[in-house]
Amino acid sequence: KAGVTQTPRYLIKTRGQQVTLSCxxxxxxxxxxxxxxxxxxxxxxxxxxxxxxxxxxxxFPGRFSxxxxxxSRSEMNVSTLELxxxxxxxxxxxxxxxxxxxxxxxxxxxxx
Amino acid sequence: xxxxxxxxPDLILQEGANSTLRCNFSDxxxxxxxxxxxxxxxxxxxxxxxxxxxxxxxxxxxxxxTERYSLLYISSSQTTDSGVYFCAVASAGxxxxxxxxxxxxxx
Numbered sequence: 237k238a239g240v241t242q243t244p245r246y247l248i249k250t251r252g253q254q255v256t257l258s259c260x261x262x263x264x265x266x267x268x269x270x271x272x273x274x275x276x277x278x279x280x281x282x283x284x285x286x287x288x289x290x291x292x293x294x295x296f297p298g299r300f301s302x303x304x305x306x307x308s309r310s311e312m313n314v315s316t317l318e319l320x321x322x323x324x325x326x327x328x329x330x331x332x333x334x335x336x337x338x339x340x341x342x343x344x345x346x347x348x
Numbered sequence: 349x350x351x352x353x354x355x356x357p358d359l360i361l362q363e364g365a366n367s368t369l370r371c372n373f374s375d376x377x378x379x380x381x382x383x384x385x386x387x388x389x390x391x392x393x394x395x396x397x398x399x400x401x402x403x404x405x406x407x408x409x410x411x412x413x414t415e416r417y418s419l420l421y422i423s424s425s426q427t428t429d430s431g432v433y434f435c436a437v438a439s440a441g442x443x444x445x446x447x448x449x450x451x452x453x454x455x
Contacts, residue, residue: 269443271443271445273389276444278445278447278448279434279445280445281438281442281443281444284441284442291441292440292441292442296441298388298408324389326389326391328350328391328443335438336381336396337381337393337436337443338393339383339390339391339393341388341389341390342389342390344389
């Protein structure tokens with residue numbers, strides 16, 4: 237089976253812009269979770285989608301949003317980018333509620 | 349929310365040495381995973397271990413759910429074992445990561 241894929245791998249944006257990141261889960265996996273990793277805050281849970289519905293959400297401002305499509309692919313969007321949004325964004329897929337997560341390679345976002 | 353503490357934060361070993369990494373968590377969890385993050389940021393699955401003991405080559409892990417801790421053992425360490433090791437627990441549909449243990453194995 238192909239692993240979790242994320243696009244793009246690297247991205248440079250300017251403050252105030254918006255960005256959309258994409259994640260394709262492992263075939264058959266219906267749950268996709270997103271995480272932000274920064275040196276100061278570590279790995280933090282953003283949200284989880286299951287069957288096109290946001291099932292869980294972390295403590296991030298409303299500028300961070302996501303969605304999931306019928307084929308389980310997921311996108312996350314960050315609007316009005318701030319310098320502090322510079323981070324590695326990781327997505328993980330899993331196949332059940334008490335899940336074993338498999339991570340993609342991440343998208344490294346730099347906001348200037 | 350649930351708290352996850354990993355220790356030690358940093359560990360430096362000579363090649364061939366053994367090590368034990370610890371993960372404590374503050375509440376009951378549905379599952380627990382150990383990951384190794386490589387220098388490029390990829391999280392590699394090591395163990396899915398909500399309870400019990402598992403072994404995979406030179407690595408093994410034990411989770412004692414009733415006492416809310418998990419241990420990752422690395423035997424005969426190699427330079428390629430260097431990197432950051434994370435444990436992550438899931439509860440109520442949310443995953444929480446510890447801050448990681450940075451392992452450096454010197455030749």
